Amino acid sequence: MTLVRDADPTVPEVLAAYGQRIVDALDSYLPETEPRVHLWDLVAEYPRRRGKAIRPSLCLATCGAFGGAVEEALPSAVAMELLHHAFLVHDDLEDGSELRRGAPTLHRVAGVPLAVNAGDALALVAARPLRDNQERLGARMAALVADEFDRMARHTVEGQAIELGWRRDAPVELTPDDYLDLIMRKTCWYTTIHPLRVGALIGSWARTDLDRFVRFGFYLGAAFQIRDDVLNLVGEEVDYGKELLGDLYEGKRTLMLNHVVTASVGEEHGRLVAFLGRERDDRSPDDVVEVLDAMRRHGSIEFAQSLGRGIADAAHSAFEEAFADVRDGPDRRFVEALIPWMLDRQS
C-alpha cells in the first residue's frame, strides 16, 4: 500500500485503490474480439459492473503485509477476481437470481445457454494470469499458486454442490454447524482463505506456514457471508444490488431460515417445511412475508447477527495469530479493519 498518511484510509478507500489496480490489470485479459455479442461482451459484463474487489484486495494487502510488492501478487489477484465472476454467472443461473450489482443477471440478459458458455469462458480466462506467474515469479512459485487455486476452486464447487443439494432435497433439520461447514467450503475458501494464503505465499516467498490462515480466513469469511445473508432480508436494494428477499424465494438455507424451521412447532413448523419443499416459482410473496414474519417472531435474525458478532470476535484473535510475525503497517491494519467492516457494511 502506498496510501500512507496521518490516518489510515478507510476500508472502502483501500478497496477502491486496490480495486482500480485489479480492474486495470484484469481488463488486459478480456479479449476485444469476435464473437462479441454472443461471447466476449457477455464475459465482460460482470467485471464491468465493478464489484467491491474484496478478494483481490485482501490478497494484495496480505502480500504487502508479508513483505511483497503489489506487482508480484497482481496476476494471482486478477485470477481470483475472474474466477469469482465465473462463479457468479453460474451461481446466479443455478439459483435463479434476478439481479446482480443492480442490473439483471447474465442468464436473464442473454438466456441460459449463452450464460453457461460465458461462465465457462470466464473460468478459462481466469487461468491465464496464473500462467503469466511463470514468467513473473518463476516456475516453482507459479506452481504453488496454481495448486492453491485448484484447491480453492475444488472447495468452492463442493460447497456449491452441497448447497444445491439442500435446495433440491429440502432436508428439514440443518444446524448452525451444517451452515458453517457449508460456507467454509462455498464462501470462505475463495473469499478469504485463498486470498490470504496466496498473498502470504508470494509476499513471504513461500516462507510462511499457510495453514495458519485457515482459521482466520474462516472467521472473516463467515462474518462476510452471515452479513450477506442478513442484508438480503434487511438491506436497501439500491445498495445491495441483488433482489431483496431473493434468498427466501430461493429457499437458501441461511442461519435464519434454518433457525426458524428448528424453532417453530406444530402447524407453523408444518407450513415452513412445506415452504422448503416448494419450487422457487411456487413461492408467493405472501409465503415469503410469512417466513420473514416467523423469523422476526422467533428472533432468527438477531440469532444470526449475534453469531456473526461472536465470529468476528474470534476473528480478531485468529488475526493476531495469523499475522503474529508481521510488523505494523497500513496493509496489516487494513486486513484487521476488514473484520468489523464485514459486519457493518450496507452493501
Place this chain on the structure above:
Amino acid sequence: MTLVRDADPTVPEVLAAYGQRIVDALDSYLPETEPRVHLWDLVAEYPRRRGKAIRPSLCLATCGAFGGAVEEALPSAVAMELLHHAFLVHDDLEDGSELRRGAPTLHRVAGVPLAVNAGDALALVAARPLRDNQERLGARMAALVADEFDRMARHTVEGQAIELGWRRDAPVELTPDDYLDLIMRKTCWYTTIHPLRVGALIGSWARTDLDRFVRFGFYLGAAFQIRDDVLNLVGEEVDYGKELLGDLYEGKRTLMLNHVVTASVGEEHGRLVAFLGRERDDRSPDDVVEVLDAMRRHGSIEFAQSLGRGIADAAHSAFEEAFADVRDGPDRRFVEALIPWMLDRQS
C-alpha cells in the same frame, strides 16, 4: 503403439486399446470423496459411460508417430478427454439434448443447477493432469502444452457461442462456408487439431512446426462432424447413443438444414424459415418429419455426404504434408486410417 502384428489392428481396435490406457489414467483424477451424490458421482457419470476416445487416442498415436512414448503424452491426453466431458455436460444442457451415450443427459439426471456445477468441476479436474506435466515433462514443455490447451478451449467456447447465437437469433441464410467456419472452431480444434498438435509437440520434443496440423486437423475434424450430423438423421439410435433427429428439434444449423433452407422457395421456404424461428418445445414431430422430407426432396443429405467425401479426399493430401517427415509405422497408419473411418462409422 505396441499392437504390432502382421495386419494392422483396425481403427476400433486401436481406439479400444488406447481408450483403456486413457480410462485407467483418467480414473485416478476422479475424486472418490464427499459430496458424492451431488457432485463427484455426477462428475464421473459421462466418463464412466465410456466414449470412443478419439481425441486422446489421436494424441497418443501422434506422439508415438513423432517418436515419443505413450506415457509422455498420457496426462495431456487425459486432460483433453476430461475437458471433452466438461463440454458435453454443458453442451447437452445448452442444447436441451435428451440422450448421451444411450442414457439420459446429465441435466435430466440431476437437474440444471447440479449439472452446471458438475461441468464446472470437470473442467477444474481437467486442469490437473496439465499441472502434472510439470513433473513429467519439465516446466517449459508443460507450459507449451498448457498454452495449446488454452488456445483450444478458447476456440471451442467461441464456436459454441456462435452456434448458440445462431440458434437464438435464427438467421435465414447460412452458407457452407459459415458452417465450416463454425465447426473449425467448435469441433475441429478440440477434436483433432489440438490432439495432433500436442501429440507432435511432445513426441518431437518441440522440434515440429505445429501449424502444419491445422489444415489436416480441420479436414479430419470436419469429416467427423459432418458424419455426426448425418448420423443424427439416418443412424440407428442404439449405435448412435443420442436421440435421432434431435438436431432437427434443436434447430441445429447443419449443412443439411442450411442447404434445404437455401434450396427451397415460396411457401416451402416460408415454412422452413418459420421452423427456424420456433422454440425447441414448439417443434412438433410433424414439423420435424416435414423438414426431413424436404431435405430428402432437395438432396440435402447427399449434398452433405458429398461434401464430406471431398473433405476426406483433401484430408489425405493434408495428412501426407503434416506427416511428411514421419516414417511408416502403426501409429502413422492409424492416424491415416482415421480419415475414411470418420465417414464410415455408424456411431
